[in-house]
Amino acid sequence: MTRTVSEIWRHPIKSHGRESVAQVLLEAGKMLPWDRTWAVAHEMSEADGSEWVSCRNFSIGTKAPELGAIRAKLDEATGRVTLSHPKRPDLTFDPDREGDKLIAWTDGFIPESRAQSVRVVRGQRQGFCDSDFPSVTLCNAASHRAVEERIGHALSRQRWRGNIWFDGGAAWEEFEWIGSDVRIGDAVLRLRERTDRCLATHNNPDTGARDAQILETLDSFGHRDFSVRAEVITGGRVAAGDEVTPL
Template identity: 45%
Template structure:
């Protein structure tokens, strides 16, 4: 039976990740505190936005700064503080909503930007979640599909490369692609599987080192003629989800 093996959130878009055991999700919203903040770069064009969402092109991301992939995070809800760690430098704890801490964070992030790329400039808080798609969702990854990509590459690869929220075990490879357009139930919540997720070069970077060491996009293209991996899951009925919850296709 397909079930949730892991739950991950990424409080700052493309900057760190942390595991969760359970969560309460709400209709039309992302995983709590997932992509709650994003780091706008010097070339960002953040115009007026009715829903507070902005294109990923405005933010620092692992596609252009692969070292970000190795960042980890830990969010403390009680104090609204976020601790970021990286193998390349000492960690940092900040409140991402305080101006003084935002300045400290931007300074701490400067070393991760390759020469010639726009440097981080400011912290942006999302009204909902600053996901890549304007229709806010959780991302669901089939661990068997990740293993199939690893087999194509001739090595095991971490599923954390794909920065998904829900990691699913118990499925055949690529079975999640058949869920597009269908609803699923996890715990007491229900989701619409809206579409597949087109991937970028961030997935080439190792989540332990931040170094590009696997041609994930080439493996998808050569093996299956696609650039998609995992699917968007839009919350259509709020509820509680947890690791080990079974998944029912409705």
């Protein structure tokens, strides 16, 4: 059975857009480059980027479905990010110096009952993934299709906000790899834990509306998990079309 990388995604600003890339250069002990480099802290948060903190400190799709429809494009040379949303004109800005522009641009996306966005912070030690170790999420297209079949209609893969997607394997086999290593292209990753899921998966990545009962569908499989969090053990190039081989 040959498994290959089908897609690679990064999310420069946590919960504020996604971007497809053709290849990445992974480094041992680090997240996927430019993934969740920044996050948007809300008014109840003391996060300043000096250390990793959990997602509860930030404005995220679990609390604000409209954020799910944001797309991002990062200029690596300048560090500037362009965001797009069906209800907004595009915004190009420097997250390190012009965070106020993002706060203004997302005005109205955060429900009034939720803590409002106040500042953009940059992770100084690692990006703001949802694990306390620098992780890369590995997603199985066959597992996604199993969810689609169970729910009864097509779903965008971007509901899962994953990093590296592979195809050619069996549904849910990635859970059996926990504790083992996987070679992807030139890199080796150690799969450490399942990725537990939240209401952000209910958000339509095209419209920002909640339109699918993903958690309830996962319940029918006996869990609320999708994808696995992995640690990069050996760095190297990973590109679409590379083989994914359990070791």
